[in-house]
Amino acid sequence: PVQTVCPLQALPQFLSLLTPRSTWALARVARGSSTQPLSRPRHGPGCLSPCRAFARDLKSQVIRMTLSPRHSLQVYDCLQEFKEKKLVPATTHAQTLSCEVVGILRETPKSPEIQELRQILQDPHFKALLSAHDTVAQKDFEPLLPPLPDNIPESEEAMRIVCLVKNQQPLGATIKRHEMTGDILVARVIHGGLAERSGLLYAGDKLVEVNGVSVEGLEPEQVIHILAMSRGTIMFKVVPVSAPPVNSQKMVYVRAMIEYWPQEDPTIPCMDAGLPFQKGDILQIVDQNDALWWQARKISDLGTCAGLIPSNHLLKRKQREFWWSQPYQPHAHLKPTICECANISAPVCASQGAGFRRSMRLCRRKSHLGQLRAAEVCKAGGCLSALAAPYEEVVRYQRCPSDKHRLIVLVGPSGVGVNELRRQLIELNPNHFQSAVPHTTRSKKSYEMDGREYHYVSKETFESLVYSHRMLEYGEYKGHLYGTSVDAVQTVLDEGKICVMDLEPQGIQVARTQELKPYVIFIKPSNMSCMKQSRKNAKMITDYFVDMKFKDEDLQEMEDLAQKMETQFGQFFDHVIVNDNLQDACAQLLSAVQKAQEEPQWVPATWVSSDTES
Numbered sequence: 001p002v003q004t005v006c007p008l009q010a011l012p013q014f015l016s017l018l019t020p021r022s023t024w025a026l027a028r029v030a031r032g033s034s035t036q037p038l039s040r041p042r043h044g045p046g047c048l049s050p051c052r053a054f055a056r057d058l059k060s061q062v063i064r065m066t067l068s069p070r071h072s073l074q075v076y077d078c079l080q081e082f083k084e085k086k087l088v089p090a091t092t093h094a095q096t097l098s099c100e101v102v103g104i105l106r107e108t109p110k111s112p113e114i115q116e117l118r119q120i121l122q123d124p125h126f127k128a129l130l131s132a133h134d135t136v137a138q139k140d141f142e143p144l145l146p147p148l149p150d151n152i153p154e155s156e157e158a159m160r161i162v163c164l165v166k167n168q169q170p171l172g173a174t175i176k177r178h179e180m181t182g183d184i185l186v187a188r189v190i191h192g193g194l195a196e197r198s199g200l201l202y203a204g205d206k207l208v209e210v211n212g213v214s215v216e217g218l219e220p221e222q223v224i225h226i227l228a229m230s231r232g233t234i235m236f237k238v239v240p241v242s243a244p245p246v247n248s249q250k251m252v253y254v255r256a257m258i259e260y261w262p263q264e265d266p267t268i269p270c271m272d273a274g275l276p277f278q279k280g281d282i283l284q285i286v287d288q289n290d291a292l293w294w295q296a297r298k299i300s301d302l303g304t305c306a307g308l309i310p311s312n313h314l315l316k317r318k319q320r321e322f323w324w325s326q327p328y329q330p331h332a333h334l335k336p337t338i339c340e341c342a343n344i345s346a347p348v349c350a351s352q353g354a355g356f357r358r359s360m361r362l363c364r365r366k367s368h369l370g371q372l373r374a375a376e377v378c379k380a381g382g383c384l385s386a387l388a389a390p391y392e393e394v395v396r397y398q399r400c401p402s403d404k405h406r407l408i409v410l411v412g413p414s415g416v417g418v419n420e421l422r423r424q425l426i427e428l429n430p431n432h433f434q435s436a437v438p439h440t441t442r443s444k445k446s447y448e449m450d451g452r453e454y455h456y457v458s459k460e461t462f463e464s465l466v467y468s469h470r471m472l473e474y475g476e477y478k479g480h481l482y483g484t485s486v487d488a489v490q491t492v493l494d495e496g497k498i499c500v501m502d503l504e505p506q507g508i509q510v511a512r513t514q515e516l517k518p519y520v521i522f523i524k525p526s527n528m529s530c531m532k533q534s535r536k537n538a539k540m541i542t543d544y545f546v547d548m549k550f551k552d553e554d555l556q557e558m559e560d561l562a563q564k565m566e567t568q569f570g571q572f573f574d575h576v577i578v579n580d581n582l583q584d585a586c587a588q589l590l591s592a593v594q595k596a597q598e599e600p601q602w603v604p605a606t607w608v609s610s611d612t613e614s
C-alpha cells in the first residue's frame with residue numbers, strides 16, 4: 001500500500017523500474033501517439049496535458065539517466081536547468097489524474113506498452129512518488145493551524161492572535177516582567193528561531209494569554225512553565241508593540257578572545273538561549289540592540305538560530321568587577337603581555353643557519369614556564385581573564401598576489417619540533433621560505449658575517465629598537481642582548497619571500513600588526529604514548545647537553561606546557577598541527593602556509609581597509 005512507502009525512497013526505486021522501453025511507452029502515451037490511439041479523455045479537454053508534461057519531463061530525465069554514458073554530468077545539467085526554471089506544478093492532483101489515466105487505459109485496446117504503463121501507474125512506489133509530488137505541489141507540508149476563536153470581542157481590535165507550532169525546537173523568544181506595570185512582555189526574539197521566522201512576535205509585544213490562559217499576575221517563570229509544558233500548537237494573544245524594532249545593524253564578525261559557558265553564568269537572562277563558545281571561535285553578531293546581551297551565531301554553524309552572548313560592554317564590566325574583587329591577586333592578566341626582559345637569547349651555533357638559535361629556545365623554555373604559571377592565576381577568573389577586548393572584530397582577508405606575504409609564526413612548547421619543522425620547510429624551497437636574521441649586541445666572531453648570523457649592533461641601537469617597539473621579541477643572555485626585529489622580518493617579506501619564524505606565545509600580540517599580518521601555527525605534541533614512540537631517537541637540547549634523549553618527564557612537561565599555551569593563547573592560533581609523524585607534520589605545515597597566503601582567512605578588521613575587504 002502507498003502509505004507504507006516513504007515517498008522520498010520511492011523515486012530511485014521507480015526510476016530503476018523504468019526500462020528505456022517503458023519510458024518510451026510512457027512518453028508516447030503521454031503524447032497521444034501510441035500505435036493504438038488513446039480515446040479522448042472523458043473528464044474535459046486537456047485532461048491529459050499535465051500528465052503529458054510530467055511524462056515528457058520524466059522521459060527526458062530518465063532517458064538521460066539510463067542511456068547516456070556520461071549520465072552523471074547530464075543529470076547535473078538537467079538539475080541546473082530545472083533550478084533556473086522555477087517550476088510551477090502542472091497539476092496539484094497528479095494522483096487523481098493517474099487514477100483517471102489508469103481507468104482510460106483499462107478501456108484502451110491492449111498493447112505491451114499500455115500494459116506496462118498501467119503496471120507502472122499502479123506500482124506502489126510510483127503512487128508514493130505522485131503522493132509526494134501532490135504534497136509539495138499543494139504546499140501541504142505546513143502544519144495545520146487551528147481556526148481563530150470567533151468570540152473575540154470588538155474591543156480587542158488591537159490584539160493579535162499568534163499561533164505557533166512548536167515541535168522539538170524552542171520557541172526562540174524570551175519574556176520579562178515590566179518593572180512598573182507588571183505586564184509580561186516579549187523581551188527578545190532570537191534570530192532564526194521559531195518566533196522570528198513566523199514574523200508575528202516582536203520584542204515589546206505584551207502577552208495577554210497563552211493557550212487561553214491569562215498571564216495577568218503571573219511571574220515570567222510561571223509563563224515559561226506553561227510554554228514548556230505545551231506541545232504542538234501554542235496560541236498567544238498579544239498586544240502588539242506600537243513600533244516593532246527594526247534591526248538595521250550591519251552584520252559584524254568577531255573572534256572570541258575568551259571562552260564563555262552560559263551554564264556557568266547566573267546573570268544570563270535565559271540560560272537555554274545562551275551560546276557557548278571557545279577562545280578563537282569566529283562569531284557572527286546578528287543583533288546588538290540590547291546593550292548587555294547580543295545575539296550571535298558561530299560561523300561553523302550559521303544554519304542554526306542565534307544564541308545570547310554577553311556584550312563587549314558587559315564583559316568589560318565583569319572584568320573590572322572581578323579585578324576589584326581580587327585585592328590580593330597580582331592581577332597578572334592585566335599586565336602587558338610582552339615580557340619586558342625575558343632571559344632569552346644566546347649565540348647561534350656556527351653550524352646552524354641564522355635564526356636556528358638552539359640556546360635561545362633553551363633560555364625561553366625557562367622564561368615561558370614561569371610566565372605560563374603566572375598566567376594560571378588569572379585563569380581562575382574563567383572567562384574574565386582576558387587582557388583587553390573580549391571580542392576582536394574580524395573580516396575575511398584574501399591576500400592579493402601583488403601583496404607582501406603574511407608572516408608565518410610557529411609557536412609550540414620547547415622540544416615539540418618547531419625548529420625541525422621550520423628547517424624542513426625552508427629546506428624544501430630556500431628561495432621561497434626564509435628566517436629573519438636576529439640582532440645581537442655581542443661582538444662578531446671571526447667566522448661570522450654581519451647580516452648572516454646576526455645583525456651586530458650597539459647596546460644603544462638595540463635599546464632604541466626596543467623603545468620604538470621594533471623588536472618582536474628580545475632578551476638578555478650572558479650580558480648581551482638578542483632579539484628579532486620587525487625590520488628583519490620586513491627585509492625577508494620585501495624580497496617577495498615568506499618569512500617563517502618561531503616565537504614565544506607572549507610575542508604573538510606584538511607581531512599582530514597590519515604590517516606583518518602574521519598567520520600563527522601552533523605546533524602541538526601528540527599524546528604521550530605516540531610521543532614515546534616517535535621521539536625514541538630524537539635528541540633534545542638542555543642547559544648542559546646538546547644532544548640528549550627525551551625522558552618521560554620531558555615529554556610530560558611538553559604536553560603540560562602545550563596545554564597551558566592553548567588555554568592561554570589559543571585565541572591567536574590560526575591553525576594547529578599535531579607533530580606526531582614528522583613527514584606528515586611537514587606536509588601539513590606546507591599546506592597551511594600555502595593556504596595562509598592564497599585563501600581567504602579571518603583577520604582583525606584593523607588590518608584591512610574597507611576597500612580590500614572581501
Ligand SMILES: Nc1ncnc2c1ncn2[C@@H]1O[C@H](COP(=O)(O)OP(=O)(O)OP(=O)(O)O)[C@@H](O)[C@H]1O
Nearest residue numbers: 361414415416417418419420534538539580581582
Ligand atoms: N615528529 C617528530 N618525530 C621525531 N622526532 C622529532 C619530531 N619532531 C621533532 N623531532 C626531533 O625532536 C628534537 C627536538 O626538536 P626541535 O629542536 O625542533 O624542538 P623545538 O620545538 O625547536 O624545541 P627547542 O626550542 O627546545 O629546540 C629534534 O631532535 C627533532 O629532530
